[in-house]
Amino acid sequence: MAIQLRPVQALRLWQQVALHTVHNDAHDLTLRQMAILLTVYLDAPPHTVRGLAARLGVTKPVITRALDTMGAMKLVSRHRDENDRRNVLVRRTVEGALYVERFGDDIIASALQLPI
Amino acid sequence: MAIQLRPVQALRLWQQVALHTVHNDAHDLTLRQMAILLTVYLDAPPHTVRGLAARLGVTKPVITRALDTMGAMKLVSRHRDENDRRNVLVRRTVEGALYVERFGDDIIASALQLPI
DNA sequence: GGAAATCGTTTCGCTTCCGTTTCATTTTGT
């Protein structure tokens, strides 16, 4: 059965997660960075810079910069593709998986407290 | 009945909305700005700079700057409190209400398409 | 083999956001 949200529930959910993230999250990712992170962790690999740029509808430098930032945070890692050395493959990390998992828990907790 | 999400559903929902927003939204609000906007539109007024700062757990200049930005976008408006002229009251706008409404629709649409 | 295409990165100038501090205005308390 599909997840059906009423408008106030949908907006409340987003508000609560946003408030919680602003309040407690040290990483302070932008929406673009979050979109990249979740795509790397939810979509099937491999993930290339070009592929991520296409998925988000942004230019490649946007991806490169986001990977710089999130790489320094150890949320993702970069590796040369040995089959085609022009490519860079973005891979998950233990820290990133933990971060994404906790973020999902926050969403679930907020959803449970939504008004009926 | 409460809204119950499984981890993959919660994360997929956030990913889809993030991707959609990055792709289509011209405003490009930060997470803090979004938290402020939704609080103004969902919580009961009046909304002061100090109150919003406390709600988000950030300093007042953060709120002031966010209101500058979102005021220029006409998503919120500022008015002196005539009862206590030290206060500034943040109010909703027609444009802002429309923006929030559309954002809610995006969340609902993404939720409907979640895997079971 | 060599030109062309592809891929990710770097550079450039610009804008925006950040935290901290300082300031002007207004209200409160005595």
Place this chain on the structure above:
DNA sequence: ACAAAATGAAACGGAAGCGAAACGATTTCC
């Protein structure tokens, strides 16, 4: 009346992101 407190905005220096263009490294295509 007047000092103290409270409120929001402005100033400051620093960090990070943006789009566009240019750049090396690698592969593809004749």
